[in-house]
Amino acid sequence: MNSETLTITDNRTGKKYEIPIRDGAINANDLRQIRVSEDDFGLMSYDPAFMNTASCQSKITYIDGDIGILRYRGYPIEQLAEKSTYLETAYLILYGELPTKAQLDEWSRNVTHHSILHENIKKFIDGFHYDAHPMGMLVSAVGALSTFYTDAKNIFDPGSRTKQTHRLIAKMPTLAGFAYRHSVGMPYSYPDNDLSYTGNFLNMMFKMTELKYKPNPVIEKALDVLFILHADHEQNCSTNAMRGVGSSHVDPYCAVAAAAAALYGPLHGGANEAVLRMLMQIGSKDKVPEFIKQVKEGHGKVMLMGFGHRVYKNYDPRAKIIKQVADNVFAVTGRNPLLDIALELERIALEDDYFIKRKLYPNVDFYSGLIYQSIGLAMDMFPVLFAIPRTSGWIAQWEEMLLDAEQKIARPRQVYKGAGKRDYVPIAMRK
Numbered sequence: 270m271n272s273e274t275l276t277i278t279d280n281r282t283g284k285k286y287e288i289p290i291r292d293g294a295i296n297a298n299d300l301r302q303i304r305v306s307e308d309d310f311g312l313m314s315y316d317p318a319f320m321n322t323a324s325c326q327s328k329i330t331y332i333d334g335d336i337g338i339l340r341y342r343g344y345p346i347e348q349l350a351e352k353s354t355y356l357e358t359a360y361l362i363l364y365g366e367l368p369t370k371a372q373l374d375e376w377s378r379n380v381t382h383h384s385i386l387h388e389n390i391k392k393f394i395d396g397f398h399y400d401a402h403p404m405g406m407l408v409s410a411v412g413a414l415s416t417f418y419t420d421a422k423n424i425f426d427p428g429s430r431t432k433q434t435h436r437l438i439a440k441m442p443t444l445a446g447f448a449y450r451h452s453v454g455m456p457y458s459y460p461d462n463d464l465s466y467t468g469n470f471l472n473m474m475f476k477m478t479e480l481k482y483k484p485n486p487v488i489e490k491a492l493d494v495l496f497i498l499h500a501d502h503e504q505n506c507s508t509n510a511m512r513g514v515g516s517s518h519v520d521p522y523c524a525v526a527a528a529a530a531a532l533y534g535p536l537h538g539g540a541n542e543a544v545l546r547m548l549m550q551i552g553s554k555d556k557v558p559e560f561i562k563q564v565k566e567g568h569g570k571v572m573l574m575g576f577g578h579r580v581y582k583n584y585d586p587r588a589k590i591i592k593q594v595a596d597n598v599f600a601v602t603g604r605n606p607l608l609d610i611a612l613e614l615e616r617i618a619l620e621d622d623y624f625i626k627r628k629l630y631p632n633v634d635f636y637s638g639l640i641y642q643s644i645g646l647a648m649d650m651f652p653v654l655f656a657i658p659r660t661s662g663w664i665a666q667w668e669e670m671l672l673d674a675e676q677k678i679a680r681p682r683q684v685y686k687g688a689g690k691r692d693y694v695p696i697a698m699r700k
């Protein structure tokens with residue numbers, strides 16, 4: 270017998286059920302027929318943190334975490350990092366195929382020509398406190414874009430979606446640049462349409478009094494590769510936020526603000542910043558064994574930041590590429606002294622039972638911060654540098670969700686464990 274079904278016996282009632290298996294999954298709704306009585310709600314699955322629940326079908330990104338594979342639309346990340354550009358990869362992620370020359374030219378032109386922000390956004394950013402975190406500013410400012418582009422509400426109009434896609438991908442670096450310049454008290458640097466996507470971003474970060482900013486080609490290329498590596502990563506915390514919030518049919522600016530807020534956390538896109546702070550706190554290579562000891566004894570309280578992943582139980586393929594990129598960057602900027610601490614941490618951790626048993630390997634954030642720091646990017650810009658390229662992935666996932674006939678507003682169930690019905694007690698009578 271070889272049938273694509275699952276037979277379940279409910280030992281409470283002795284009844285048997287046959288449930289179809291599709292693509293290696295059962296539909297959780299099929300469990301609802303399993304009841305002990307007519308008025309029973311039906312069986313649910315309980316899965317805090319979605320450890321084993323697929324919330325969608327997707328054609329965008331494929332990960333095999335056990336062997337460390339990452340592909341966008343079927344193309345291995347290694348090939349894209351070597352041969353593609355961020356804008357081309359963003360097109361691939363969004364539209365499913367690599368663009369022709371004409372498509373890429375048009376796409377690049379559209380993104381380039383939407384990079385300017387409404388001048389009122391500047392006033393908005395001016396209002397933030399002098400020490401506001403750039404990621405907090407980015408989250409707020411991208412949400413605020415929704416008030417400038419009211420046509421974005423037409424989420425089922427493909428033309429409107431395309432326009433918001435151009436705007437979002439084009440304006441995220443400008444918002445990021447403005448947030449950074451505000452945080453260091455420098456005048457805003459406007460986009461330069463003659464430069465590449467990452468060259469222009471560097472221009473908006475670092476341009477001083479020169480008439481024309483010229484990015485260093487090695488750094489421009491390194492940043493472009495880092496953007497490719499961060500463009501999508503299937504159903505992670507921020508993408509889940511994008512899909513979940515977008516499923517209420519809010520406009521994409523508000524949904525991207527929600528996704529960026531999810532990314533801000535230290536367990537997600539904030540980890541690259543946390544890695545650098547950890548390396549600085551460790552201070553020198555000889556203190557690494559003591560730190561590893563603290564991590565092991567801390568049982569989850571002291572984390573080796575930049576290590577571990579929900580999906581990768583092997584070396585994160587992005588971390589491998591980033592290690593190579595780091596060498597190119599350090600050849601220009603000089604070797605980051607924190608690199609020795611990072612290498613020592615990796616060496617010791619990969620030989621240690623605690624990490625081996627738990628399959629904890631360096632993830633994308635372990636080395637990226639070292640590169641960003643060497644380029645001269647402030648630590649609190651690190652999560653912002655994750656959010657800019659991830660915007661293409663968020664939009665692709667949002668659009669896929671909107672056009673998926675099986676999707677509805679995201680609304681999980683709960684297992685209620687609180688008090689049963691009880692009567693209100695007047696305040697004077699409460700103990």
Ligand code: CMC
Nearest residue numbers: 536537538540568569572573574575576577578579627632
């Ligand atoms: N350092 C020390 N112990 C760890 C670490 C770590 N970085 N990560 C996981 N563990 C331990 C954890 O304490 C647990 O131990 P035990 O079984 O004794 O309770 C075990 O490994 C399994 O970990 P988990 O917390 O169940 O794993 P998870 O899938 O829920 O969490 C993670 C994944 C990425 C949140 C976690 O590994 C972590 O917090 N890492 C550090 C933060 C980090 O680098 N985040 C970036 C992730 S990659 C980029 C992105 O997606 O944003």
